[in-house]
Amino acid sequence: MLNLSVGLLLAILALGVPVAAGLIFLALILSNLYSPMPLWFAFGELAWGTSAEFNLFAIPLYILLGEILLRSGISERMYHAIAQWLSRLPGGLMHANVGFSTVFAAMSGSSVACAATLGTIANPLVRRYGYNEPLFLGTIAAGGALGILIPPSIPLIIYGVLTETSIPQLYLAALIPGLLLAALFSVTVLVATLLRPKWGGAPVPSSWGTRLAVLPDLLPPLLIFTAVIGAIYAGWATPTESAALGVLMAIVLAAFRRRLSFGMLLDAGEATVGTTAMILLIVVAAFLLNFVLSSIGLSQIVTDLFAQSGLSPTMLIMTAIVFFLVLGMFMESLSMLIATVPLVIPAIAAAGIDKVWFGVLMMILLETALLTPPIGINLFVVQSTRQSGNIKDVIYGAAPFVVTMLLMALLLVAFPGIALWLPSVLAG
Amino acid sequence: MDSVTQHVWTVARFVARASGLLVVLMALLISADILARQFLNATLLSGGVGELAGYALAAVSAWGASLTLLKRAHIRIDTVQALLPRPLSIALDLFAMATFAIASGVLAWMGWGTFARSFALDSRSMTPLAAPLAVPQGIWLAGLAFLTLTAVVLLVQAVRLLLRGERRAALELVGTRTATEDLEEQKSVVESSGVGGARA
Amino acid sequence: QTLPETSIRVIGNFSSQVQVQKVEKPFWTQEIPADSGGRITVTYNNYDIMGIREQQMIRLSEAGVADFASTDIVKLAGDDPVFEGCDLIGIAPDLPTARKACDAWAPVVAEAMERKFQTKLLGLAPNPGLVFWCRSPVKNLADFAGKKVRVNSRTMADMVTTLGGTPITTPFGEVVPSLQRGVFDCAITGSLTGNTAGWSEVTKYLFPLPVNWSIYYQSANLNSWKKYSPELQKFLEAKFADLNERLWTIAAQAHAEGVSCNTGKDPCTLGKKAGMELVAVGDEDRTLLRKISQEVVLVQWGKRCGKACATKWNDTVGKAVGLSIPLDKI
Ligand code: NA
Ligand code: NA
Numbered sequence A: 001m002l003n004l005s006v007g008l009l010l011a012i013l014a015l016g017v018p019v020a021a022g023l024i025f026l027a028l029i030l031s032n033l034y035s036p037m038p039l040w041f042a043f044g045e046l047a048w049g050t051s052a053e054f055n056l057f058a059i060p061l062y063i064l065l066g067e068i069l070l071r072s073g074i075s076e077r078m079y080h081a082i083a084q085w086l087s088r089l090p091g092g093l094m095h096a097n098v099g100f101s102t103v104f105a106a107m108s109g110s111s112v113a114c115a116a117t118l119g120t121i122a123n124p125l126v127r128r129y130g131y132n133e134p135l136f137l138g139t140i141a142a143g144g145a146l147g148i149l150i151p152p153s154i155p156l157i158i159y160g161v162l163t164e165t166s167i168p169q170l171y172l173a174a175l176i177p178g179l180l181l182a183a184l185f186s187v188t189v190l191v192a193t194l195l196r197p198k199w200g201g202a203p204v205p206s207s208w209g210t211r212l213a214v215l216p217d218l219l220p221p222l223l224i225f226t227a228v229i230g231a232i233y234a235g236w237a238t239p240t241e242s243a244a245l246g247v248l249m250a251i252v253l254a255a256f257r258r259r260l261s262f263g264m265l266l267d268a269g270e271a272t273v274g275t276t277a278m279i280l281l282i283v284v285a286a287f288l289l290n291f292v293l294s295s296i297g298l299s300q301i302v303t304d305l306f307a308q309s310g311l312s313p314t315m316l317i318m319t320a321i322v323f324f325l326v327l328g329m330f331m332e333s334l335s336m337l338i339a340t341v342p343l344v345i346p347a348i349a350a351a352g353i354d355k356v357w358f359g360v361l362m363m364i365l366l367e368t369a370l371l372t373p374p375i376g377i378n379l380f381v382v383q384s385t386r387q388s389g390n391i392k393d394v395i396y397g398a399a400p401f402v403v404t405m406l407l408m409a410l411l412l413v414a415f416p417g418i419a420l421w422l423p424s425v426l427a428g
Numbered sequence B: 001m002d003s004v005t006q007h008v009w010t011v012a013r014f015v016a017r018a019s020g021l022l023v024v025l026m027a028l029l030i031s032a033d034i035l036a037r038q039f040l041n042a043t044l045l046s047g048g049v050g051e052l053a054g055y056a057l058a059a060v061s062a063w064g065a066s067l068t069l070l071k072r073a074h075i076r077i078d079t080v081q082a083l084l085p086r087p088l089s090i091a092l093d094l095f096a097m098a099t100f101a102i103a104s105g106v107l108a109w110m111g112w113g114t115f116a117r118s119f120a121l122d123s124r125s126m127t128p129l130a131a132p133l134a135v136p137q138g139i140w141l142a143g144l145a146f147l148t149l150t151a152v153v154l155l156v157q158a159v160r161l162l163l164r165g166e167r168r169a170a171l172e173l174v175g176t177r178t179a180t181e182d183l184e185e186q187k188s189v190v191e192s193s194g195v196g197g198a199r200a
Numbered sequence C: 001q002t003l004p005e006t007s008i009r010v011i012g013n014f015s016s017q018v019q020v021q022k023v024e025k026p027f028w029t030q031e032i033p034a035d036s037g038g039r040i041t042v043t044y045n046n047y048d049i050m051g052i053r054e055q056q057m058i059r060l061s062e063a064g065v066a067d068f069a070s071t072d073i074v075k076l077a078g079d080d081p082v083f084e085g086c087d088l089i090g091i092a093p094d095l096p097t098a099r100k101a102c103d104a105w106a107p108v109v110a111e112a113m114e115r116k117f118q119t120k121l122l123g124l125a126p127n128p129g130l131v132f133w134c135r136s137p138v139k140n141l142a143d144f145a146g147k148k149v150r151v152n153s154r155t156m157a158d159m160v161t162t163l164g165g166t167p168i169t170t171p172f173g174e175v176v177p178s179l180q181r182g183v184f185d186c187a188i189t190g191s192l193t194g195n196t197a198g199w200s201e202v203t204k205y206l207f208p209l210p211v212n213w214s215i216y217y218q219s220a221n222l223n224s225w226k227k228y229s230p231e232l233q234k235f236l237e238a239k240f241a242d243l244n245e246r247l248w249t250i251a252a253q254a255h256a257e258g259v260s261c262n263t264g265k266d267p268c269t270l271g272k273k274a275g276m277e278l279v280a281v282g283d284e285d286r287t288l289l290r291k292i293s294q295e296v297v298l299v300q301w302g303k304r305c306g307k308a309c310a311t312k313w314n315d316t317v318g319k320a321v322g323l324s325i326p327l328d329k330i
Helices: A002-014 A019-034 A039-051 A054-071 A074-086 A093-105 A111-122 A133-148 A154-163 A167-195 A208-213 A215-233 A239-256 A262-295 A298-308 A313-330 A333-350 A355-371 A377-384 A391-414 A417-427 B003-039 B049-070 B086-121 B134-163 B167-174 B179-193 C018-035 C054-063 C095-117 C154-162 C172-181 C191-196 C222-227 C230-262 C283-305 C307-321
Strands: C006-012 C040-046 C068-072 C119-125 C130-134 C148-150 C166-168 C186-190 C205-207 C216-221
Touching: A002 A019, A002 A298, A019 A039, A019 A262, A019 B086, A039 A262, A039 B049, A039 B086, A039 B134, A039 C054, A054 A074, A054 A111, A054 A154, A054 A239, A054 A262, A054 B003, A054 B049, A074 A093, A074 A111, A074 A208, A074 A215, A074 A239, A093 A111, A093 A133, A093 A167, A093 A215, A111 A133, A111 A377, A133 A154, A133 A167, A133 A355, A133 A377, A133 A391, A154 A167, A154 A239, A154 A333, A154 A355, A167 A215, A167 A239, A167 A355, A167 A391, A167 A417, A167 C172, A208 A215, A215 A239, A239 B003, A262 A298, A262 A333, A262 B003, A262 B049, A298 A333, A313 A333, A313 A355, A313 A391, A333 A355, A355 A377, A355 A391, A355 A417, A377 A391, A391 A417, B003 B049, B003 B134, B049 B134, B086 B134, B086 B167, B134 B167, C006 C018, C006 C054, C018 C040, C018 C191, C018 C230, C054 C068, C054 C095, C054 C119, C054 C216, C095 C119, C095 C230, C095 C307, C119 C222, C119 C230, C130 C191, C154 C166, C154 C283, C172 C186, C186 C191, C186 C230, C191 C230, C216 C222, C216 C230, C283 C307
Parallel strands: C006 C040, C006 C068, C148 C166, C148 C186
Antiparallel strands: C068 C216, C119 C216, C130 C186, C130 C205
């Protein structure tokens, strides 16, 4: 049953069937093959329940936030301000890419929004300053991935909903690993450019005068981060609700910059709806599949496989890392999260592994999935923002950062405190 | 583009724009609720704003999926397809659209069952809002039905174009989205934002 | 006698509840197969693990997605207000009263389930009593005026509003962090349910006045049931009678231990000891709750359920608990 299910999934997707439709078909096929009950009778109720789930409203909110920031020029000014501060390091604007991603990630819960924004702004600069193009593109793709690890984060909200884990706890746990990973990205750039100085490009002109002058451009992200995260920890709002405050703040800032118009909101809204519909259809389909998988007992089979394997918790985690790494090559990260969490979490919980900690590990593995071919959404997004060139450049450029992410995952296994220290300190 | 597809486009775009404004409106309503709770010790709609946002999400995602389909932006994995000879690749495009039509048709059919039951029972949500569920479920269901219609129209038109030998036009309806098309969209966004990479 | 070989599918109640862990799950996964001499095989899953929402359970049961199902009955009241009848806020201050109320109302529930949802009722049983958990001191029920209180149903929201408080609806999983951060002052849930979910670590004051008992049902899909042979039906009915007795017994134990565990006392075998302060419940609190029930909760429910339903309630549950819905006000 397990082999057939995984095989069918890969076959359906390889045929180029849209991911959402493929998941629904797999659910129908498996329930016909293995269930004595008409499981699909439940699909209407389940699809409605998932579609109208308030916590998922965070998805359109964060996408809208990113659209407004991009369309009001706030993101672009932010990037150039960060570039003024970081471009003196060996590797120049590549550090600005990582820095921008870190800051953008602190406002937005979506990696795609982060990579698309950064790619659109930074790509025209790669040839002007003579950077090694693959490595430069790699910093954009990898930096974009930070969007889901550094809070706020849509996948962490979904993980929290699926596993009934506290989302604020998850946010606290993900913060230090997120910043550490950003720092490791910069170190990766430093190492690469120290080994090959030519990759580092020509220096970007900067001075202390302009550095101070551009400081106000860093105010918007600070305000939005404070609104979104502050509202959660001050007890004003739930993680989903607080995304709305981020949108409100973005609208106010756009108005302040005299870029707010009805037409702009209309365009931003239309783009938001398009992306939301695409993501939510996959989410609904994955929920239906999950219902069928647990009904026919496949979830139990996977849990038993893990339980009877006699693996120690550490070995179990290493197995999970390999499992997600391989799966992440073929699957889109959000569908992977939704499809696998119900299978894996019972086994993880049974082995006494902390669900909050595992959520953070899971985010890092989802990030690798965004960067690994053949299906890496961030690779596609970054490629789509280029004027010309082959996607191979992006794939090669992202590879060193995949290695860095794996290193981060191992660090997290070796030192769980990286994730668990902050929640433990602030919970008391 | 033929007139049927054109009509579908017009409706899809209009609804997507209305849905976009609905998301903006809900963002403002949720913000107002948070602020009212904090500073006025009151809640809007007796605490039902979140529930309303849930219904909005269902409506927005069902109705918005049509425009996404017309823009060929539903995620498909074309790695294998790219290696195949052209006729086979086009066959897979048609197959993909057919499966999409069936899958959304299944959802719409199942959604009809849910809506019809809520309507017959006059079901209410078990919250202070006590919303009559048939209303949001009806809007959601109509969106799914329109999505199915869109998929069927695209499939039929693509087949007709292929039979007439207009391969390129057919691919514009059911083919996978290319990197160039994504780029055009991104560029137009940045240009309209007016900053356009001038400062570095 | 030997039973016919039968394979049945069960969607069980919320997986982490104590009665599910101790009684319901072993009942389905061990007792039924063993006591039927291996003739009955069971596939058992809990609705929360399958990603189903409580309010959808009756419709799934109706559609025949499972042969047997169990969930909170109040959550079905959106489809038919009748389902709330023996679990209304404030009608049953203790378990014996709740049992009398549910015994009186069960035929009405059974009739509605059968007629509208193709489902056979096989029993009603309670959770630990739903009580108040607060961060800041409270002395009595009137103290909830001006406080933000997390509620989980519409009638509970009616009660909090009548007390002068602000009702807030938050998903169960978000309650602990929200209490920690002070999103609300108090929250209401089962005395032991909150203990095992960690509420006792983020609140200081326990006000153990049960407002209701989260009554849940056991049911069978009517078509599945009708296909069973008479011997099998008899076997299952006997098993369910026994199951229901045990569910009421463990609820009494769980409710009592909930209060003692939270306040660091014995007996505490089902939960973990915590250092909450016990706020004494006075007679005036019970009187006030009963008054709210009579004047607000019953009137509003009567309006939702209709005159015939209210009349039936007065003749059954009303007599059992000593309350009555004023028919002229609905
Ligand atoms: Na983020
Ligand atoms: Na990948």
